[in-house]
Amino acid sequence: MLTITQALFDQIVAHARQDHPDEACGVVAGPVGKGRPERFIPMLNAARSPTFYEFDSQDLLKLYREMDDRDEEPVIIYHSHTATEAYPSRTDISYANEPGAHYVLVSTADADAAGPFQFRSYRIVEGEVTEEEVKVVEAY
Template identity: 45%
Template sequence: MLLLSHELADAMVRHALAHHPVEACGLIAGPPGGAPVRLVPLRNASNATDAFRFDSREQLSVWRELDERGEMPHVLYHSHTASRAYPSRDDVAFAADPATHYLIVSTVDPQSPEMRSFRIVSGRITEEALVISDCPPR
């Protein structure tokens, strides 16, 4: 299960809609063993409508910042602009960390974005419950 605040969920949707029709991407960080609490939007270096790729320099800088802050990436997110919120073959191929939540925001219908979360382990996709709450994460 992935528990997110309304603030984080809304920020992801705003990020996805702002970049539509190009896929948006980023992460949500938090302390190890804690809850995801901070959204970090990243640039889609592929600048494509059907793919995303973190810019390697930006990613290195963000990972260094996470280390300095004592945080880790809990959620990696991106948008799908022309398909539903379900991992593509590329999404599965690039999913490297079984502990990470992989969240997809579909902006196929910008009036009603769809958000779903998955675990991807050894090529196997498992959807997990996504709970968006006013309660602050613990």
Template identity: 85%
Template sequence: MLTLTQALYDRIVEHARRDHPDEACGVVAGPAGTDRPERFVPMLNAARSPTFYEFDSKDLLKLYRDLDDRDEEPVIVYHSHTATEAYPSRTDVTYANEPGAHYVLVSTADADGLGEFQFRSYRIVEGVITEEEVQVVTDY
């Protein structure tokens, strides 16, 4: 189960809505080994696409150096789907290289009247997708 604060939930959703119609992407980091998301790190979608996201390679390198310096790890890796449900695509599964992370997908299809808003979380390990419950709390 993914547990995150209302404030982090709101920031992820706000980022997804702000970048619509392009896909938004980012990370929520937390202390290594805790599985507790704490630090919101929005990233730029280098692809600037409504159907695909890609972290800029320089930004990603900077992020991982920063995570190492802070003894953190990516607890949540998130992105949005702008016209489809919040379910990992084949490309999403291919790029899921953090087996300990929660992969959050936010569908902003409701912004164009194409569907309903969704916020869902998955574990993706060795190509296997497992949806998990999301618990939103006031604080930890």
């Protein structure tokens, strides 16, 4: 299960909406081993694409250095799908390299039959996707 504060939830949603129609991406870092998302870090989508995202390579290095210095890890890795449901694509699965992270997908497609704005969370380990419950809280 992913437990996340309403404030962080809202920040992810706002970022996804702001970058629409391109995919938005980012990380919520937290203390190593605690599984608690704390620090919201929106990233630039270097691909600037409606169908693909990739962290800029220099930004990626800076991010990991910073997390290392602060004893943090990427608790959440999030990105948006702009025209499809919030479910990991084959691309998402093949590039998922953080088995300890919650992969959050939001869909800014809204409309269609998909219903309201989707915010879903998954574990992706060795190509296997497991959806998990998202619990939104006021504070930890």
